[in-house]
Amino acid sequence: MDRKNELQFGRREALYRLGSVVAVGFLVGCGGDDSSITGSTSTGSTTSTTPASTNAQCVVTPALTEGPYFVDEHLNRSDIRADPTTGAVRPGVLLTLGVALSQISAAGACTPMSGALVDVWHCDALGTYSDVQGAIGQKFLRGYQVTDASGRAQFVTIYPGWYTGRAVHIHFKVRTNASGASGLEFTSQMFFDEALTDLVHAQAPYNTKGRRDTTLASDRIYRSGGSSLLVPLSASGGGYAGTLNVGVRV
Secondary structure, three states: OOHHHHHHHHHHHHHHHHHHOOOOEEEEEEEOOOOOOOOOOOOOOOOOOEEHHHOOOOOEOOOOOOOOOOOOOOOEOOEOOEOOOOOOEOOOOEEEEEEEEEEEOOOOEEEEOOOOEEEEEOOOOOOOOOOOHHHOOOOOOEEEEEOOOOOEEEEEEEOOOOOOOOOOEEEEEEEOOOOOOOOOEEEEEEEOOHHHHHHHHOOOOHHHOOOOOOOHHHOOOHHHOHHHHEOOOEEEOOEEEEEEEEEEEO
8 A cells, every 4th residue: 555545544544533532642752872873862761750741751742643554463472573373583673662651640740551552563674564465364563562560561573664655664552451441542653763774774685675765754644743753773682772652641
């Protein structure tokens, strides 16, 4: 599916969500350390209560489209690189990705949110999503984790490739009740520094596809609020690691 169809899907989804979820505001920010390749330095997640007004992790941002490739596979796993049926691991540069989820109270206090379900899904090094189109029945690069007492979930994956009309990104969905019986739902996307993407995509197997046709600056979905969804990454274990800090106000 090209960018035009994805944007049309996003508009329909936005209208649906505006009609069904009106009592929730989601906030998101990026956390890193002094060696981060992109993004500002922060102190990371904490289990203490912090006023949101003084917490750089809690920055208002809009939700972004779910897109056409979400499949609720019910795969509770941290390492999402392999297809669970065959065990075949998708090749690519290692990416250790954290999500730190916080709840923002009516009084503005920011506290970790435990017990929430966080789904992530993205394309492989050559731009292919599992369980859609030519990869029906495969389930690579999909999975969920439930946030721990510190509000954290962590995934082991690969740096995403690209497909026509979109900048490099990873989709994520937060459901505040892991049982799915009730609670609130929020969907958005993560993005990555262009210079780092250039470095990664110059390597195999990414380089067999050629240079991406869409950058952050030319991606309309990114321009709808993606600048606050850039994940700061640091070199780690032969790949990269970083955490996106997400806050929700109910």
